[in-house]
Amino acid sequence: MATFSSDGVTLDYGDEGAGPPVLLIHGFASNGAVNWGATSWVRTVTGSGRRALVLDNRGHGNSDKLYDPADYATDRMAADVVRLLDHVGVERAALVGYSMGARIAAFATLAAPTRVAALVLSGMASALVDGTGDGEAIAAALEAPSADVVTDEVARGYRLFAERTRSDLAALAACIRASRQTLSAEEVGRIATPTLVVAGSEDRVCGSPDALAAMIPGAEPVTLAGRDHMSAVGDATHKARVLAFLDAHGA
Structure with missing residues (x-):
C-alpha cells in the first residue's frame, strides 16, 4: 500500500495490475482490504487484464482519522477519488463503488464526468435519491460503551461490523453523521x-x-x-456482471 495527500489528508491506496484502470471504493466501516481484497475483487479485476486501484476512504483503514463530521461531506470524499487519479497519473478510470463507496462514486462522476469511463453503483440503488436509514442511531451505536447496550438491530450490526474491521469508532461516528447526502432525481439524470x-x-x-x-x-x-447487503459484495455473479459491463464499454 502507498499514500498520497488529498487536500492535507493522508490517504492509503493500493495499486495492482496493468491495463484499463478500475478504482474500487469501499463501503462504510469497511476498508479496501476487507471490501475488495478478502472478497477476491482485486484478483478478479487484475486477472481480467485491468489495473486495480483500491482506496481507503478518509476515516477508514489506514487513512487519516478525522473527527469533524464536516470532513466527511460526500463531495469531499468524492474529491479524494479524483485526487487519487491525479496522483497516479490516470486520466480516466472506471469507478466501482459499494454502498457508501457507490454514493461517493456517483458524486465524483457528477463533479468530474470526463474522468470516469464507466460507473458501477453496487449496494446503493434508489436510496441514493430517497435516503436510507438513521445515521444518528448508527453514530450513537458507535459511540456506545459496548455493543451490548445497543438495542437498535441495524445500528448494532454496524457497530459489530466496525469492531470486526478494527475501525476507529469515533471517526466512523463523525463520518456517518455527514456522509449520507442524497442526490436529486434531476442530478442523477x-x-x-x-x-x-x-x-x-x-x-x-x-x-x-x-x-x-x-x-x-x-x-x-x-x-x-438471494443476496443481502453483506452477502452481495463477493457474489460471483456480481463480479461476472461487472466485468461484462466493463468489457461492453471498453473500460
Whole structure:
C-alpha cells in the first residue's frame, strides 16, 4: 500500500495490475482490504487484464482519522477519488463503488464526468435519491460503551461490523453523521457515463436498482438473487456482471 495527500489528508491506496484502470471504493466501516481484497475483487479485476486501484476512504483503514463530521461531506470524499487519479497519473478510470463507496462514486462522476469511463453503483440503488436509514442511531451505536447496550438491530450490526474491521469508532461516528447526502432525481439524470446499478434481492438498505437505473439515462439494473447487503459484495455473479459491463464499454 502507498499514500498520497488529498487536500492535507493522508490517504492509503493500493495499486495492482496493468491495463484499463478500475478504482474500487469501499463501503462504510469497511476498508479496501476487507471490501475488495478478502472478497477476491482485486484478483478478479487484475486477472481480467485491468489495473486495480483500491482506496481507503478518509476515516477508514489506514487513512487519516478525522473527527469533524464536516470532513466527511460526500463531495469531499468524492474529491479524494479524483485526487487519487491525479496522483497516479490516470486520466480516466472506471469507478466501482459499494454502498457508501457507490454514493461517493456517483458524486465524483457528477463533479468530474470526463474522468470516469464507466460507473458501477453496487449496494446503493434508489436510496441514493430517497435516503436510507438513521445515521444518528448508527453514530450513537458507535459511540456506545459496548455493543451490548445497543438495542437498535441495524445500528448494532454496524457497530459489530466496525469492531470486526478494527475501525476507529469515533471517526466512523463523525463520518456517518455527514456522509449520507442524497442526490436529486434531476442530478442523477445528468449522469451520462455508462452506469450499472447492482443490489441483492434481499438488501433492505439500498433501495431498488430498477428505480435508480430508470432515473439514469441508459443505466442497466442487476438484481442478485438471494443476496443481502453483506452477502452481495463477493457474489460471483456480481463480479461476472461487472466485468461484462466493463468489457461492453471498453473500460
